[in-house]
Amino acid sequence: MFSSPLVVCFALFLSLPVVYLFSSSILPSKAAAPVPSSPLILPSAAASDELDDLSLFRRAATPAGRPPKCNRLGLKKPRPKIAFLFLTNSDLTFAPLWERFFKGHDHLYNIYIHADPAMKSSNTNSSSRTSTASSGKRVRLTGSRKHSNHLLLSWPARSIWDSGYRSPGGVFDGRFIVSKRTERATPALIAAARRLLASALLDDPANFYFALVSQHCIPLHSFSFMYKTLFGNSLEAVQAYINPSKFPSFIEILSDEPNLYERYTARGEDVMLPEVPFEQFRVGSQFFMLTRRHSLLAIKDRKLWRKFRLPCLNKESCYPEEHYFPTLLSMADPKGCGHYTLTRVNWTGSFDGHPHLYGPDEISPDLVYQLRESDLGYSHFFARKFSPESLRPLMDMADDIIFGTEISSSGDSGI
Template identity: 45%
Template sequence: MMLFPSPLSLFCALLLCLPLAFIVTINSPLSPAATAGKGNYPLPEDGNDGKVKRKSTVTTLSPPPPIGRTKAPLQPPPPEEEDDGSLLRLAGRVGSDQRPATKPKKLAFMFLTTTPLPFAPLWELFFNATPENLYNVYVHADPRYNYTPPFGGVFAGRVIPSKPTRRNTPTLAAAARRLLAHALLHDKSNYMFALLSPLCIPLHSFGFTYKTVMNSNKSFIEILGREPWAYDRWAARGDSAMLPEVRFEDFRIGSQFYILTRKHARIVVRDRRFWSKFKQPCLFRDTCYPEEQYFSTLLSMVDPQGCSHATLTHVDWKGSHGGHPRMYSEHDVGPELILTLRNDRPRYGHEEMNGSDPSLTKRHDPFLFARKFSPDSIKPLMRIAKDVILKE
């Protein structure tokens, strides 16, 4: 005969099992999903120096995202970045100066675009009658877009093998590394490397630009520290994601557009350590700008004395909108605008940080390029090209 336990015996058995279940639960490891929000997070402390001070190792829950952050879905690093490994390794083996003594140094113009180049006619005038042994042109064109009309003139046949780029991802910085690698491999005489946008225009003649750049032994790259939004950008991948390679006090921000020496171009393509951090996907889209962080941080940490800490591409952030700088329209273009942009002084890093460095405080390098200009401003620009822009 089968026996069935009474309700009273079942209740007593349940009471006896509950403590055992509780002990097993608190001693069992949490699943990865349950521990994803845990880690060691160095948080800024109050102070005048704005630096992060090390905390003791304590496991804490990650703080909630600051107000205004836009949560982005986690994504693995884009596969196109991994595919560049062999290209970058090959470019990293290129010597520091393999240029024959009889050949002049070349300035590499590297355009990163997703559209046909609206100012190609102006650039054609810029390069007109310039000896080809003084420069090279390279174009990174996102293959997802239609380039009609196709690249012609000085840009014909200058498109490197390109891959998709997306804002708020590491792909823009990866594209710039790709341009540097191809320029290093293509011509041993490339000595300086200028990264430009499709909405950039020249502010001077080729001769003036070439002389200014080649007379410098420093890279023209903006390196800013202590910016109010620096911590959010450093923590865009997670509050400890950049550690230990990039501490908050070493993190720098700067313009995406720069002119690098050959030495620094080689440093960029050979770097694996810092790129492994900056290529990580961001958790917060509105603070994710690797192209404005990676190059400035890398060169600031590796060779700060070899940088001017300023960009020579002028941009107006006073009229910015939605994270973009002011866009000059056709109605803004005239001789007065060009002269104003020429006469402005670059910002040489952070004034307090560089105040004791006379090599920076006494500099007044001329802006060589400017952005952003609307495509419809090409007509007024062409009208003043020969008599203003390209005339010294």
Template identity: 55%
Template sequence: MLSSPILYSFSLLLSFSLIYHFSPQILPLQNPQNPLVDELDDLTLFKKALRPSKTISHLSTKNPTPKIAFLFLTNSDLSFAPLWERFFRGYSNLYNVYVHADPFSKVSNPDGVFKDQFIPGKKTERGSPSLISAEKRLLARALFDDPFNLYFVLVSQHCVPLHSFRYMYNTLFGHNILEAFTSQSRHQSFIEILSQDPNLPDRYNARGINIMLPEIPFEKFRVGSQFFALAKRHALLVLKDRKLWRKFRLPCLNIESCYPEEHYFPTLLSMKDPRGCSQYTLTNVNWTDCFDGHPHLYQAEEVSPNLVNRLRLSNSSYSYFFARKFAPDCLQPLMEIADDLRNLNLLFPCNFVVVNEAVLKVYKCQILFLLKESLNFVWTPCEWSGVE
């Protein structure tokens, strides 16, 4: 007969085994992702996206029209889905939508243009390369899904459009559809690329002193907005990259200075094709009262036509297309003014600000003229002092 100490030891060992076996079912792991498995999954997806296009997937159309791929990166519900529905209305053959949602956030799948457009997602966290991986998955899925996706626009659940879809589409592609395909090598990517920032040294060394060498010397390190509009050739370039990614995927030692998603894309494109990039973003973000790394969050009482018009203003060649960050309760006031702003865009594709309730002062205006000598559209500048 077994002695008591041996019996107790056996019982204790059996208890540990049972706890180890059943604990994942009783207490689910907080982060059961496997970085190596995720990396291999991503590489498989990237290889598919980089293959020459022979067929078009079931999610796309066979109409040879250049399209904009809208890439939604989110970890919460798409509160502005109704606003985006209105934005996309009537242009179903000119865009595709793809959504990457953190599977641990339990994001609901809305109807309409977002229905069944969620791609297989992985966990995303601030201060880690997981956001870069998510953005690359969106690019890969859009490239693989439809060869007619020629621009890839990254937005978040807190972004709202500031112009009509037609305005944005014509700005990116012009009015000659055939030329949009044949001139892809000249398509410009709209991404912010900054070389002068007081935080660059700390961010460069966030993974350790000189860890980024030799692939990325400090003088090549760049910073910029996370949100971009990439031309197709640059989207392909991102998926082909392995050299810089080996550095950016390393974990940060200084979490407070770790923002990989604000550095990887600007640094890569600045090193590979600086002249092919605008150096500025099309997404307006208000950093005047930022908190804990987050920009100003607009509330419902701040929303007005005047705010939307101010958010369009840019010091660059184009006005801003999008703005963030908006609280969910901004949806209703934005919906109320959306139709008016859309109609004004169709009449006057330009920037304007409200002077008072009766008069709009229009400036930087460009009116479209149809030349009688040809069927080509050209833009000519003009000035408007006021519109009743």
């Protein structure tokens, strides 16, 4: 028989693996080095927004959301439409001016509004700004305003109505899309623009041009001038379905601006590589007019978005909304774009990255004529940035100056 000390030693030897296995849960361990979080991992709220957007983008990119093929003669085909995409974080102050702009052209346009749910209204007590949509109920968005179409709009958990915002009514009534928080100089503005594009693509297959504007934008021409400049006469407009590549997008694309390298490296020295080399990094106005094919390209993109959504280390040089679309389209189809914007902005005396704000004392016919002009020989369609107090003088000259006279025919517009 084995002696007792030998048995005890043998038992202790056999128990060593068990002791080692459970020691980590019994004894305190050294603090592990923190694992750096990946910049591609989004916070839970942002991840939820991203999943919502991806679902919307997939639906908008399916063949069901695309315009049906046109027959040889273009019969039984509606004329192409312009989708006006309003990206706003405050009241649509210039809604009365836009109402007059759209009047009489119901079959040629659609309106879509992305309103920041955190926005604050300056007109919460104005009865003129209430509407049937202000109840916060779900609103059916229809491309033709007569028939239910593709998109059912509902509000996120915190509706913009909770902040006191009221729909301006009229042509804007029921035109709000599901919206997320936005913030200047962040990827949230890119996401909002893509959300507007996808909603408009999905809603009406006849939407051909997609114009992104802000609440501070005003039209500089009549709707008729704008439409004829883009599409020509009725027979030429049919070409939008037969030969869409004939029609360019209008987006500012610049490659030689000061401080471009500082903006390129705002997320880190080599973070944008390999997808976006500095030689292909572009800048331009965040407001554009894209064709349907380029709008589809924007909502299908995943590669560049993974880079542009990353947080910036240098906040002073971070303006992703001015780089994403110009870079994407410059890389994908530079010859399919007019490398200029149709929105006039005055950067003289700009402050903190904001352009000049026109006040009521500056509004005059001469200002409208001046804002229309371009050094490149084309006419601007829109202008920004205007103070809310500018509405009255603008309305006073809307019929006679803004919508009543044109500086040239569509053939001389240079577009």
